[in-house]
Amino acid sequence: MTNPNSTATSHFHFDFKTVTGIFLQDEGSTNPDTFDYASSNFGLINRSYPSDPQDETPNPSTQWPRLAEYITHLNTTASAETTYKLLFLGRHGQGVHNVAESRYGTALWDCRYSLLNGDEHGDWFDARLTDLGVSQARTAHEAWKRQIKNGIPRPQTYYVSPLMRCCETARVTFEDVGFPGTQKGEFRPLVKELLRETLGLHTCDARSPRSVIAAAYPTYLFEPGFSEEDPLHKADLRESDSARDARFFEFLSDVFANDEHSVLSMTAHSGAITSILNVVGHRRFALETGGVIPVLVKAERRAGPPPERVVEPWFGRPLCPGEGCVKN
Template structure:
């Protein structure tokens, strides 16, 4: 199996942090279990920004427009080694595998059924969306259209996990919104933007040719292989190994993408690790949910601090074994 983490640069590294006070989701008083991103403008906090006094007072701006100006100001006033990006992190809608796990229970799912390609009710290899999942993506589509009318800054780059459920979620979410870069919608598929790797067949990906056939307008990052190089049928990626993978992923994005507003359509585990890497508090998303995060990245000299990375692990025992 290929190493899923890009090799760290020896001469410098990124330090990531979350700019807090921008969104309700980074407030400890916000309950993830009851939070509704749709009815709260994606969680945008109504507040002034230090850059407001540089706006034209005769041309009132919306909260989103003032935030976009604030981000532009932060980047303009920061030294070259500091960069700010607004990440819109979207989780895929409900998949066939989510329904199966609920049906069998997490314990039996992890030890037995997740290792199978499916059952009599459906196939969950590289799991597709259910009708509920498609409807959740339509909800995200409507939320984006509402926020467009509120002046939300448009994503300048769209990144999508190559797993089928994310490809479909991104398509339903963004096609037809009128956002720049969505007509036609040609997001970039990134291999590392995957769910926790290994064991579970729902997290193995389809061949490149099958993805290209299903989503012919999508683009693949350079070096994207025909077959899945990351899935291991015998070992499951540890949380700390996944965090290390996403530290590498974010380092690559911040090093190569000069845009400041990015959309990433991914998975629960992927978003959990991204939030961990950027110092955001734990905030679990429901299927189809969206969380925005303003991230500050500082390039620092020398190698990145050593991470404690636990080894991948095998299948857990089922009850009674």
């Protein structure tokens, strides 16, 4: 699906690659199921960089500042068509819909309950955070505060999905964290339409009107052309994984073409982060709710449209157990 707000062009495209060996999450030996980003410096590996002074040995206390210097070095020495950006990808905390899926099981959730607006336990249209979800965002907040003391490079742009669970996760995570521009009442991330969870069918992944989001988060900024009503949700079809990857190729192309900054924060969803990692060639690394993964990305700008990719069509509601075959 083409974003109505996109500035993409067919005159050039980006080739994205992950710069590996920077974070533990890059390594095949790191188990996503047991990895704890908050207690491991976000996974930053203690190592030297080509930009380090020749007589300096790796020192954990200088690791973040030296990484920031290395990224500056990479961008300074790269060709005019190449840029490097450090992306901090954060998944929203636990939402009401996550609890509902666990309650009913994934099969019944996908075929029946995800199409509803809620049940007797609560509503999940544009699902909000649970108390645990807020606590997970606070864990991220405290993790950022600890890394500030270690010299972590601060995000220069904050992007957030328009869905309420991400808007709240970003607020709890970054408001008053100690970075310039993140004080209480001043946190001003940019809401991006394409930074959404897998589109369609599931009411938890449909978004609220712009006016509702703006009323709940009055300091948040909206990208140009952000519409009042949701232009992307389809009640009868679900976005395929390959179509989602294509959407996030477009999203990253927009960001890399228009954002001159080198350190970016993106608060999004499990499907969104899965697709971003796919687009930049990172190994699959599933995040728990509230989790954070940093990725250093190299983007080379190349002439002409991007190579054709196989994009599978959107699909309808799956059958529930016992429903039998659908007649054509």
